[in-house]
Amino acid sequence: MMEKKITRVRGNKFVTLELRLKDGELSICGIVGTTDRRNGSEFAGTHEGKRLWGHSWGQCVDAIVDFFPEMKPYMKWHLNHMHAECSHQRARGETWLTHSMAECPDCGYKLGSKWLKEELPAEVVDFINGLNK
Numbered sequence: 001m002m003e004k005k006i007t008r009v010r011g012n013k014f015v016t017l018e019l020r021l022k023d024g025e026l027s028i029c030g031i032v033g034t035t036d037r038r039n040g041s042e043f044a045g046t047h048e049g050k051r052l053w054g055h056s057w058g059q060c061v062d063a064i065v066d067f068f069p070e071m072k073p074y075m076k077w078h079l080n081h082m083h084a085e086c087s088h089q090r091a092r093g094e095t096w097l098t099h100s101m102a103e104c105p106d107c108g109y110k111l112g113s114k115w116l117k118e119e120l121p122a123e124v125v126d127f128i129n130g131l132n133k
Helices: 061-067 069-077 087-091 122-130
Strands: 002-010 013-022 025-034 042-047 050-058
Touching: 002 042, 002 122, 013 042, 013 050, 013 061, 013 122, 025 061, 025 069, 061 069, 069 122
Parallel strands: none
Antiparallel strands: 002 013, 013 025, 025 050, 042 050
């Protein structure tokens, strides 16, 4: 299992990128906040001697991509093990909202009947493992 936390600060704003890769399953989350405490903020750790105050945790896609633009092409792999649709349905743009429990004419899978895993390409694993500051 690999877990990484990488923080980038710009002015008084920060984003901490949290990556977890276990058994070929990728989770990409973040913490967004400031270096000055504000109402509703919670202590989120320190970075290079600065105290960090978080106000948003989880899937902060826009903030992650803003502070970590190199992550943009990899965001689609977040929770690659939790697809409701098979690869054929995904290629046709079928989702739970548009085709709930529809049977795939190619493989017979019923959309949403279980979570399916899309294997991570080696390039994704290599990128995530090599990502540092």
